[in-house]
Amino acid sequence: MSNKYAIGIDYGTESGRAVLVELSTGEEIESHVTPYPHGVIDEVLPDSAVKLGLNWALQHPDDYMEVLRRSVPAVMKQSGISAEDVIGIGIDFTSCTMLPVDEQGTPLCFKESLKLNPHSWVKLWKHHAAQDEADLLNEIAARRGEPFMSRYGGKLSSEWMIAKIWQVLNEAPEIYRQTDLFFEATDWVVSQMTGNIVRNSCASGYKSIWHKNSGYPDRQFFSALDPRLDNLTATKLRGNIMPLGTKAGELTPEMAGVMGLKPGTAVAVGNVDAHAAVPAVGVVTPGKLVMAMGTSICHMVLGTEEKAVEGMCGVVEDGIIPGYYGYEAGQSAVGDIFAWYVDEAVPNYVHMLAGQEGIHVHEWLEKRASAYKPGESGLLALDWWNGNRSILVDTNLTGLILGCTLQTKPEEIYRALLEATAFGTRKIIDAFTQSGVEIQELYACGGLPQRNKLLMQIYADVTNREIKVAASKQTPAVGAAMFGAVAAGAERGGYATIQEASAKMARVLEQSYRPIAANVLIYEQLFQEYSRLHDYFGRGGNDVMKRLKTIKENMHTDVHHDSL
Numbered sequence: 001m002s003n004k005y006a007i008g009i010d011y012g013t014e015s016g017r018a019v020l021v022e023l024s025t026g027e028e029i030e031s032h033v034t035p036y037p038h039g040v041i042d043e044v045l046p047d048s049a050v051k052l053g054l055n056w057a058l059q060h061p062d063d064y065m066e067v068l069r070r071s072v073p074a075v076m077k078q079s080g081i082s083a084e085d086v087i088g089i090g091i092d093f094t095s096c097t098m099l100p101v102d103e104q105g106t107p108l109c110f111k112e113s114l115k116l117n118p119h120s121w122v123k124l125w126k127h128h129a130a131q132d133e134a135d136l137l138n139e140i141a142a143r144r145g146e147p148f149m150s151r152y153g154g155k156l157s158s159e160w161m162i163a164k165i166w167q168v169l170n171e172a173p174e175i176y177r178q179t180d181l182f183f184e185a186t187d188w189v190v191s192q193m194t195g196n197i198v199r200n201s202c203a204s205g206y207k208s209i210w211h212k213n214s215g216y217p218d219r220q221f222f223s224a225l226d227p228r229l230d231n232l233t234a235t236k237l238r239g240n241i242m243p244l245g246t247k248a249g250e251l252t253p254e255m256a257g258v259m260g261l262k263p264g265t266a267v268a269v270g271n272v273d274a275h276a277a278v279p280a281v282g283v284v285t286p287g288k289l290v291m292a293m294g295t296s297i298c299h300m301v302l303g304t305e306e307k308a309v310e311g312m313c314g315v316v317e318d319g320i321i322p323g324y325y326g327y328e329a330g331q332s333a334v335g336d337i338f339a340w341y342v343d344e345a346v347p348n349y350v351h352m353l354a355g356q357e358g359i360h361v362h363e364w365l366e367k368r369a370s371a372y373k374p375g376e377s378g379l380l381a382l383d384w385w386n387g388n389r390s391i392l393v394d395t396n397l398t399g400l401i402l403g404c405t406l407q408t409k410p411e412e413i414y415r416a417l418l419e420a421t422a423f424g425t426r427k428i429i430d431a432f433t434q435s436g437v438e439i440q441e442l443y444a445c446g447g448l449p450q451r452n453k454l455l456m457q458i459y460a461d462v463t464n465r466e467i468k469v470a471a472s473k474q475t476p477a478v479g480a481a482m483f484g485a486v487a488a489g490a491e492r493g494g495y496a497t498i499q500e501a502s503a504k505m506a507r508v509l510e511q512s513y514r515p516i517a518a519n520v521l522i523y524e525q526l527f528q529e530y531s532r533l534h535d536y537f538g539r540g541g542n543d544v545m546k547r548l549k550t551i552k553e554n555m556h557t558d559v560h561h562d563s564l
């Protein structure tokens with residue numbers, strides 16, 4: 001029998017990437033990246049003068065289709081393999097990235113009459129404008145003693161589905177009324193490929209308060225939020241919810257033509273980006289924390305029991321690997337913080353020197369920052385540039401750098417920012433282990449681990465744990481391809497289970513990062529200081545960050561009104 005292949009597509013924040021993977025070894029034959037033509041829409045709606053509010057982040061649904069139109073034919077062409085031998089497709093996506101569609105599955109923002117309404121567009125995972133709804137949801141759920149709250153670390157994020165839907169209802173009831181379904185973007189793309197409406201258990205579990213045994217919360221809960229949401233789950237969230245690895249359907253002839261593949265190719269149910277990465281680094285058992293490190297970090301670990309962990313994003317049975325409870329926590333900004341610093345705050349001379357050395361500013365800063373010992377700069381930062389997802393679950397928190405003097409150098413600030421994100425991860429690890437979810441080893445994947453060695457050494461030192469690094473630079477896409485192979489099934493040359501696929505296809509680099517004892521000691525001291533700042537600013541000791549944000553929002557509203 002000829003070699004068989006699957007295609008995995010990873011839909012990130014800025015781009016979608018397709019990889020073509022050989023199934024017996026996991027070898028990545030070809031990959032192709034399509035940057036989203038419209039990128040992240042956070043200022044003005046496309047082709048319009050409609051300005052977006054603070055904390056908005058939207059996307060264009062056609063950008064996702066563009067990835068299918070460009071990247072899939074590209075990997076097929078580059079590889080020269082026959083479409084007959086591609087037996088499965090899997091996709092993974094940022095989440096909760098959601099959109100409203102009509103009865104035909106057409107996104108409402110494609111309609112002339114609705115396209116100027118920001119609520120008709122895709123709300124990206126990092127859309128943070130539903131915080132009021134999230135706060136109220138948490139208050140009402142706590143008052144009612146809703147049992148599901150313990151599965152979500154005691155608080156639901158404004159990034160998740162119900163807060164986002166409620167914001168649509170509050171601010172654009174006409175869009176809510178015209179919405180037939182609210183979709184996770186991953187499920188919408190699968191529906192476009194197969195013609196079937198199938199939701200995936202992973203995104204539904206983590207982001208939409210769905211539970212394998214008890215389903216969604218009852219109608220009384222939704223009525224208590226808002227009587228207009230009473231029947232939400234039976235109407236606008238309806239649809240079969242299927243476990244990961246299930247075949248959602250087969251590629252339609254039309255989409256097969258667009259993608260250069262065969263009609264009938266198996267398509268797996270959608271998945272969440274970070275979660276797809278777990279089997280792709282070979283993690284199918286408990287005790288191993290997988291960190292998907294990119295724009296943000298998602299932390300995933302498996303367990304055999306359901307435990308309550310402060311501030312986790314969720315624990316979902318079968319949510320990552322069938323047969324286990326999958327735990328997820330996360331930091332809403334990591335690479336994004338470093339990007340902010342490089343783009344917005346690094347002095348011009350650094351850009352010039354990096355240019356003269358022919359290296360990227362990140363590399364220049366990393367090189368210089370590596371010359372410092374932990375603690376040597378006297379700086380400490382709080383990594384809340386995009387709020388705090390875990391463990392405080394509060395998007396109203398903001399960033400902080402402490403200890404600057406007239407001598408402070410850009411590379412010292414860069415190092416303090418790297419360290420701050422490592423302390424954020426350490427907080428998450430401590431929350432898990434203190435609640436009885438074991439973590440012995442760390443695995444890292446995503447865009448950061450192979451780009452920044454200093455960052456990885458700092459993480460090993462701050463967490464005092466060895467970190468293994470994924471061999472692939474496209475780990476979620478490889479994981480998605482594995483699920484595509486499982487959807488195709490063993491009889492067609494794929495795999496019967498994700499565990500089998502992982503055993504054959506997963507790969508990590510030989511070189512790992514081990515903690516350096518001297519650094520561990522200093523970082524322990526710095527972490528104690530970080531924890532004091534964390535609690536002071538994050539747990540009500542001083543709500544200055546929130547007061548500043550309120551003043552800013554009020555000023556923004558005034559300025560906006562003045563300019564009308």
Ligand SMILES: Nc1ncnc2c1ncn2[C@@H]1O[C@H](COP(=O)(O)OP(=O)(O)O)[C@@H](O)[C@H]1O
Pocket residue numbers: 012013014015293294295296334335336337338339340362363446447448451452
């Ligand atoms: N050398 C580097 N050191 C630290 N961060 C980097 C470096 N190069 C890129 N980044 C950051 O990595 C992030 C992109 O990560 P990636 O995993 O590729 O994307 P995504 O999170 O969208 O999947 C960006 O936020 C970027 O600023």
Ligand SMILES: O=C(CO)[C@@H](O)[C@@H](O)COP(=O)(O)O
Pocket residue numbers: 012013093094095096125272273274275292294295296297298328330
């Ligand atoms: O929240 C999740 C997964 O649960 C992510 O999709 C979100 O943090 C975005 O991830 P990226 O940093 O774009 O890889």
